[in-house]
Amino acid sequence: MSLQLRSSPPSPFGRKVKIAAILCGVHLDIVWADTTDPQDALRTQNPLGKIPVLLREDGAPIYDSPVILEYLDACAGGGVILPAGGERRIEVLTLQALTDGIMDAALLQVYEARMRPEAERSDRWLDIQAGKVARGLAALEAAPPPHGGVSGAADAGEIGLACALGYLDLRFSGAWRPDHPALVAWLDGFAARVPAFEATRAP
Numbered sequence: 001m002s003l004q005l006r007s008s009p010p011s012p013f014g015r016k017v018k019i020a021a022i023l024c025g026v027h028l029d030i031v032w033a034d035t036t037d038p039q040d041a042l043r044t045q046n047p048l049g050k051i052p053v054l055l056r057e058d059g060a061p062i063y064d065s066p067v068i069l070e071y072l073d074a075c076a077g078g079g080v081i082l083p084a085g086g087e088r089r090i091e092v093l094t095l096q097a098l099t100d101g102i103m104d105a106a107l108l109q110v111y112e113a114r115m116r117p118e119a120e121r122s123d124r125w126l127d128i129q130a131g132k133v134a135r136g137l138a139a140l141e142a143a144p145p146p147h148g149g150v151s152g153a154a155d156a157g158e159i160g161l162a163c164a165l166g167y168l169d170l171r172f173s174g175a176w177r178p179d180h181p182a183l184v185a186w187l188d189g190f191a192a193r194v195p196a197f198e199a200t201r202a203p
């Protein structure tokens, strides 16, 4: 089976997919995408022009990252990064939604600085997004998720949290670290247990 991933090296959502694929034993051919390039085939593969997109052998696209993780888990026979059902599945999906939301809010702050001229930037908008990140991190600091996932490796929620913290390290110089010692320890534990985390670090 040959699956193609459209992504970019620093994309935290793309990193989720790369880690999940390694844990599920699924090989992906990665073709880098430029979300700002109207000529990139990405916009025909995903009308939203967002990465990651997974292309099946026949070219049929799958997005967004939570759906791709469902697909990869199914490719591996199920129950590898997502519990098959029950309360635990809802918990994992909710953690994934929270960590995806942290990444969305972090990305929007980066885009505000990247896409808008300085005079047009909104401090209020940036504060609203920063608040989402801060509240998400505070909730997770108070109760870091258990390690070990579904199959002893890592589940979709843990993968999302690791990628969110990795993105905050990459784009916000690790400013979250001093106030979140439990999450620092959590991320160290994740990196030690899941070599795919370091293997997918953006250059």
Ligand SMILES: N[C@@H](CCC(=O)N[C@@H](CS)C(=O)NCC(=O)O)C(=O)O
Pocket (backbone or CB within 6 Å): 010, 011, 012, 013, 014, 035, 048, 049, 050, 051, 052, 064, 065, 066, 100, 107
């Ligand atoms: N909900 C999506 C979010 C994907 C996303 O925001 N990707 C960013 C890059 S990490 C992107 O494509 N940004 C370009 C844009 O929003 O136009 C997912 O989980 O895959």
